[in-house]
Amino acid sequence: MSKENNRLADLRENYEQGGLTEAEISADPFLQFENWLSEAIEAGVTEPNAMTLATASSEGEPSARTVLLKGLEDGSFSFFTNYNSRKGQDLEANPRASLVIHWRELERQIIIRGTVSRTTREESDSYFQSRPRSSRIGAWVSQHQTSAITDRSHIEELEEQLQKKWPEGSDVPLPPFWGGYQVKPDYIEFWQGRPSRLHDRLVFTPNGSDWHLGRLSP
Numbered sequence: 001m002s003k004e005n006n007r008l009a010d011l012r013e014n015y016e017q018g019g020l021t022e023a024e025i026s027a028d029p030f031l032q033f034e035n036w037l038s039e040a041i042e043a044g045v046t047e048p049n050a051m052t053l054a055t056a057s058s059e060g061e062p063s064a065r066t067v068l069l070k071g072l073e074d075g076s077f078s079f080f081t082n083y084n085s086r087k088g089q090d091l092e093a094n095p096r097a098s099l100v101i102h103w104r105e106l107e108r109q110i111i112i113r114g115t116v117s118r119t120t121r122e123e124s125d126s127y128f129q130s131r132p133r134s135s136r137i138g139a140w141v142s143q144h145q146t147s148a149i150t151d152r153s154h155i156e157e158l159e160e161q162l163q164k165k166w167p168e169g170s171d172v173p174l175p176p177f178w179g180g181y182q183v184k185p186d187y188i189e190f191w192q193g194r195p196s197r198l199h200d201r202l203v204f205t206p207n208g209s210d211w212h213l214g215r216l217s218p
């Protein structure tokens with residue numbers, strides 16, 4: 001085994017911060033999510049809303065990347081992106097996704113799986129207009145997100161042109177290729193690390209109009 005492989009084999013943490021029991025978890029998975037999110041923010045976790053988004057193409061080819069959670073409304077988790085990107089193409093063909101949030105400082109993980117739809121144009125516009133001007137222009141610059149480009153100068157020139165087109169104080173319109181997706185979950189797992197790899201895994205799945213709470217073996 002190489003030195004690096006030996007190092008990897010030796011890297012391990014014992015999780016000892018706490019547990020998660022059926023008695024303490026909220027009966028409402030969204031409330032439970034909000035409670036854990038508040039605790040992550042209070043604990044000073046960097047980018048506590050960063051999450052891995054996994055999608056699959058119509059052929060079942062998987063892709064994963066990080067996106068930022070930007071809303072938790074009407075029982076859905078939302079994020080914003082370019083609809084022409086790889087994730088956008090995957091989600092148009094196969095509107096199912098999984099989200100994973102890992103708060104290592106709290107030894108916690110949340111896994112969500114659900115059906116995906118676009119947010120309304122009003123919701124996308126409202127979030128787009130709340131972004132700093134540089135990010136609004138950036139969305140236009142990256143119109144062809146995930147397409148190959150020859151070098152960086154191409155996007156820097158485009159950014160310069162668009163900054164002249166929309167100077168400070170002018171409106172930058174919502175790009176037609178940009179907006180939100182919302183994931184309506186049918187699986188929400190709350191994972192709390194425990195000593196000796198005997199972690200707590202409590203899972204919500206739909207039960208009529210309510211939620212069933214179950215426990216998985218670690």
Ligand SMILES: Cc1cc2nc3c(=O)[nH]c(=O)nc-3n(C[C@H](O)[C@H](O)[C@H](O)COP(=O)(O)O)c2cc1C
Nearest residue numbers: 050065066067068079080081082085086087088146
């Ligand atoms: C911390 C972090 C946050 C990110 N947030 C977003 C986001 O909210 N929306 C987005 O489109 N890309 C975001 N990205 C970039 C994506 O990970 C990815 O590179 C990009 O969306 C293209 O993905 P795709 O080719 O799989 O569609 C973020 C990356 C990082 C590291």
